[in-house]
Amino acid sequence: MEAEFWLQRWQQGKTGFHQDRVMPLLQRHWPALRMPDGSRVLVPLAGKSLDMIWLAACGHQVLGVELSALAVAQFFAENDLVPRISRSRYGVHHHAGNIELICGDVFDLDMQMLADCRGVYDRAALIALPEDLRQRYVRHVYGQLPRDCRGLLITLEYPQHEKSGPPFSVTADAVDQLFQPQWRVERQEHQDILSREPAFIADGVTDLSTTLYRLDHLQDPVAVPSAG
Numbered sequence: 676m677e678a679e680f681w682l683q684r685w686q687q688g689k690t691g692f693h694q695d696r697v698m699p700l701l702q703r704h705w706p707a708l709r710m711p712d713g714s715r716v717l718v719p720l721a722g723k724s725l726d727m728i729w730l731a732a733c734g735h736q737v738l739g740v741e742l743s744a745l746a747v748a749q750f751f752a753e754n755d756l757v758p759r760i761s762r763s764r765y766g767v768h769h770h771a772g773n774i775e776l777i778c779g780d781v782f783d784l785d786m787q788m789l790a791d792c793r794g795v796y797d798r799a800a801l802i803a804l805p806e807d808l809r810q811r812y813v814r815h816v817y818g819q820l821p822r823d824c825r826g827l828l829i830t831l832e833y834p835q836h837e838k839s840g841p842p843f844s845v846t847a848d849a850v851d852q853l854f855q856p857q858w859r860v861e862r863q864e865h866q867d868i869l870s871r872e873p874a875f876i877a878d879g880v881t882d883l884s885t886t887l888y889r890l891d892h893l894q895d896p897v898a899v900p901s902a903g
């Protein structure tokens with residue numbers, strides 16, 4: 676997916692992926708990670724997700740990365756936060772309390788930027804990317820996270836021929852292939868959700884489920900040159 680695609684989605688208000696509440700799957704499964712207070716948690720392809728507010732309220736240092744300046748502006752405005760702005764080679768950093776949201780490209784992050792992240796939360800991020808980009812994303816972002824980093828990944832599965840993404844269907848086998856052996860992958864919860872997703876039904880999708888995985892990084896990070 677080109678950057679322009681996402682920038683247009685935000686400009687046109689086509690942001691059906693955004694949830695007006697914190698994800699219950701996150702609230703249910705995050706505590707089991709036993710992430711120490713103050714840990715830095717990466718939220719890649721963050722949008723204006725309220726999950727960042729929840730993670731910050733848990734006492735974490737949240738590091739979100741989002742391409743769209745509109746999404747970033749809406750995140751702070753809608754949560755009554757006034758960010759302090761700074762700039763770096765990663766993009767435009769917005770700081771408010773224990774949330775830092777970079778308006779920039781996730782592929783510009785490097786090992787140095789990711790070195791302190793003890794946690795990662797991936798909702799509608801991996802599955803927002805087409806297959807070729809997904810591999811690059813996992814290598815670039817997950818590959819550069821430190822050993823012992825752990826987190827949660829939420830995917831969708833549906834017959835891909837019934838609808839074109841995003842969001843894309845990412846099967847359990849595909850998750851294993853993308854992450855193992857560098858990461859331990861544990862499936863924690865699987866739900867059939869078609870009846871709750873009228874837009875998928877309207878598109879002719881006959882089967883839709885969501886899966887939450889716990890991820891644990893077992894290897895040392897490997898530096899990848901940034902895109903730019």
Ligand SMILES: C[S@@+](CC[C@H](N)C(=O)[O-])C[C@H]1O[C@@H](n2cnc3c(N)ncnc32)[C@H](O)[C@@H]1O
Nearest residue numbers: 681692720721722724741742780781798799803
């Ligand atoms: C499907 S949305 C999910 C947003 C968020 N995770 C959520 O749960 O609401 C994907 C987001 O990723 C952003 N995005 C796409 N490509 C990106 C990239 N290369 N770097 C940073 N953000 C990106 C898009 O602008 C969009 O807001």
